[in-house]
Amino acid sequence: MIASALRKIKTFLKSGKIRGYFVRPVRLAHLGLALGTSGKSADHPVWQGRITKKGHAYLRGPGLGWQQPGPKVWDLTETWKFVRTMKNISRKLASLLSRVGIFTGMMLATAAHAVNDLPGGPAVNQLNFAPPVTKIAEQQHWLHWMMLIICTVIFVAVFSVMFYSIWKHRKSVGHKPATFSESVTVEILWTAAPFLIVILMALPATKVLVAQKDTTNADLTVKATGYQWKWGYDYLKGEGEGLSYISTLDSTQRAMSDAGKPEGDNYLLKVDNPLVVPVGKKVRVITTANDVIHAFMVPAFGIKQDAIPGFVRDTWFRAEKTGDFYGQCAELCGKEHAYMPIHVKVLSAEDYSKWVEGEKKKQAAKADDPSKVWALDDLAKRGEKVYAANCAACHQANGKGAGPIKPLDGSAVVLDSDKLKQVAVLLNGQNNGAMPSWKQLSDTEIAAVITFTKNNWSNKTGQIVQPAEVLAARK
Numbered sequence: 249m250i251a252s253a254l255r256k257i258k259t260f261l262k263s264g265k266i267r268g269y270f271v272r273p274v275r276l277a278h279l280g281l282a283l284g285t286s287g288k289s290a291d292h293p294v295w296q297g298r299i300t301k302k303g304h305a306y307l308r309g310p311g312l313g314w315q316q317p318g319p320k321v322w323d324l325t326e327t328w329k330f331v332r333t334m335k336n337i338s339r340k341l342a343s344l345l346s347r348v349g350i351f352t353g354m355m356l357a358t359a360a361h362a363v364n365d366l367p368g369g370p371a372v373n374q375l376n377f378a379p380p381v382t383k384i385a386e387q388q389h390w391l392h393w394m395m396l397i398i399c400t401v402i403f404v405a406v407f408s409v410m411f412y413s414i415w416k417h418r419k420s421v422g423h424k425p426a427t428f429s430e431s432v433t434v435e436i437l438w439t440a441a442p443f444l445i446v447i448l449m450a451l452p453a454t455k456v457l458v459a460q461k462d463t464t465n466a467d468l469t470v471k472a473t474g475y476q477w478k479w480g481y482d483y484l485k486g487e488g489e490g491l492s493y494i495s496t497l498d499s500t501q502r503a504m505s506d507a508g509k510p511e512g513d514n515y516l517l518k519v520d521n522p523l524v525v526p527v528g529k530k531v532r533v534i535t536t537a538n539d540v541i542h543a544f545m546v547p548a549f550g551i552k553q554d555a556i557p558g559f560v561r562d563t564w565f566r567a568e569k570t571g572d573f574y575g576q577c578a579e580l581c582g583k584e585h586a587y588m589p590i591h592v593k594v595l596s597a598e599d600y601s602k603w604v605e606g607e608k609k610k611q612a613a614k615a616d617d618p619s620k621v622w623a624l625d626d627l628a629k630r631g632e633k634v635y636a637a638n639c640a641a642c643h644q645a646n647g648k649g650a651g652p653i654k655p656l657d658g659s660a661v662v663l664d665s666d667k668l669k670q671v672a673v674l675l676n677g678q679n680n681g682a683m684p685s686w687k688q689l690s691d692t693e694i695a696a697v698i699t700f701t702k703n704n705w706s707n708k709t710g711q712i713v714q715p716a717e718v719l720a721a722r723k
C-alpha cells in the first residue's frame with residue numbers, strides 16, 4: 249500500500265511538472281518542512297525534489313548537490329493514502345446505494361401490482377400507526393409523536409454537544425484535560441432537567457391511560473371470547489342484546505393460504521361474521537378466552553386487550569366513522585394464531601338497528617328446538633356441516649386425525665353403543681382440553697355432529713343421538 253503510494257508520488261515528481269521547478273509552493277513547503285529547510289525556498293525556480301522508495305526526500309538547489317536524506321515524508325504519502333481510501337469508500341457506498349435503490353424499486357413495483365392499502369386495515373409499506381378512528385387512538389398518535397420529537401431533540405442536542413466537545417478538544421490538537429471533578433450546578437441541572445421532562449411526558453400519557461380504562465356508561469356491551477382459532481361475540485347489553493355468534497376466517501382465505509397463493513387486499517382478514525357495532529356509541533368489549541390466552545386488537549380504534557381463560561378483562565371504543573376496520577388476535581395462541589382475524593363493521597344507527605332486527609329473525613328461525621325428534625339422514629346431513637366447520641381442522645375430512653389427534657374413523661368412543669360416552673367427550677373435551685369442549689355449540693349441532701361421526705366413513709352404527717339427549721347430558 250505505502251510502497252505503491254510512494255511509487256505514485258515518485259511518478260508525479262518525475263512527470264516534469266515538478267522537476268527543477270516546484271510549481272506548487274505548498275508542496276515544496278511540505279518537502280521543505282520535512283527536510284528541515286526554510287519555507288522561503290518555496291518559490292525558488294530551480295529547486296528539484298525527489299522521494300526515494302523508502303520515503304526519504306531529497307532536495308537539490310542551485311549550486312548544491314542532492315541534499316542528504318531528510319526525515320521521511322510520510323505526511324505526503326499518508327495524505328495520499330487517506331484520499332485514496334476515502335475515494336474507495338465513497339465508490340463502494342455509491343454502488344451499494346444504487347443496488348439498494350434498484351432492489352427497493354423492484355420491491356415497490358411488484359408490491360404495487362399485487363396489493364393495495366386496505367381501508368381500516370393494514371397499508372402497503374405502512375410505517376405509521378393505523379389512521380385513528382377513535383378519540384383514544386388519536387390521542388395515542390399525538391402522544392407517540394410528541395414523545396418521539398422530544399426524544400429526537402434530546403438525542404440530537406446531547407450527541408451534538410458530545411461529539412463537538414470530543415472533536416474540538418482532542419489531544420492531537422494539543423488540548424489538555426481540565427482537572428476539576430464534580431460540579432454541583434451541573435449535577436443538579438442534569439438531575440432536575442430529565443426529571444421535569446419525564447413528568448411533562450407522563451402527565452398527558454397518564455390522562456390517556458386512565459381514559460382508556462374507563463369502560464363505564466357503555467351504550468353497548470359485547471363479550472369477545474377467544475377460541476382456538478376464532479372469535480365468539482355475545483351481545484350482553486344494549487341494542488342487539490342476546491345476539492351471539494362465532495366469527496371465523498372465511499374459507500376462501502384458508503384455501504388461498506393452503507395453496508400458498510395470497511390474493512386480495514384483505515388476505516387472511518376476511519371473516520364470515522364480522523362484529524357489527526353502531527357508530528358514535530360507546531362499545532365496551534369484555535374479553536375472555538376458552539382455551540389459551542388470546543388478545544383482541546383493533547389498531548384503528550387504539551385497543552388491544554388480552555383475552556384470558558377464566559378471567560374477564562375489558563376495553564372500549566367509540567368509532568367516529570362508519571366502515572370496516574380490521575385487527576387480529578395479538579397473543580400467540582397456537583398453530584393457527586394467524587387465522588383468527590377481527591373484522592369490525594361500524595354501521596350508522598339506522599343500519600345497525602336494521603342489522604339487529606335481521607339477525608334476531610335469523611336466529612329465531614335457526615334456533616333449533618331441542619325437543620325436535622330428527623330422522624337419522626337429516627341429522628347426519630346437518631352434522632356433516634358442523635363437522636366441516638368445527639372438527640375437520642383437526643380430525644381431517646377423512647376422519648383419520650393426525651399425530652396426537654385421534655382418528656374418529658373406527659374410534660371405540662364413536663362406535664360405542666353407549667352414546668353418552670361421545671356426548672361427554674364433546675361437552676367436556678378430553679385429555680385436558682387437547683380435544684376442546686364444544687359446549688358452545690347448540691344441542692342440535694352437537695347431536696348432529698355425533699350422529700354424523702357415528703354413520704360416516706367406515707363407522708356404520710346406525711345410531712342416532714337426538715338433541716334432547718345432549719340437553720339432558722348438559723346438566
Ligand code: HEC
Pocket residue numbers: 476634635638639640641642643652653654655656659660661662670673674678679682683684686697698701
Ligand atoms: C383442536 C383440535 C380438535 C378439534 C377442532 C376437534 N378435536 Fe376431537 N380430538 C382432538 C384430540 C387431540 C383428541 C384426542 C384426545 C386424547 O388424546 O384423548 C380428540 C378426540 C376426540 C374424540 C375421542 C376419540 C377417541 O377415540 O378417544 C372424539 C369423539 C372427538 N375428538 C370428536 C370431535 C368432534 C365431533 C369435533 C368437532 C365438533 C372435534 N373432535 C374437534 C382434537 C380436536
Ligand SMILES: [Cu+2]
Pocket residue numbers: 474475541542543577578579580581585588
Ligand atoms: Cu388467538
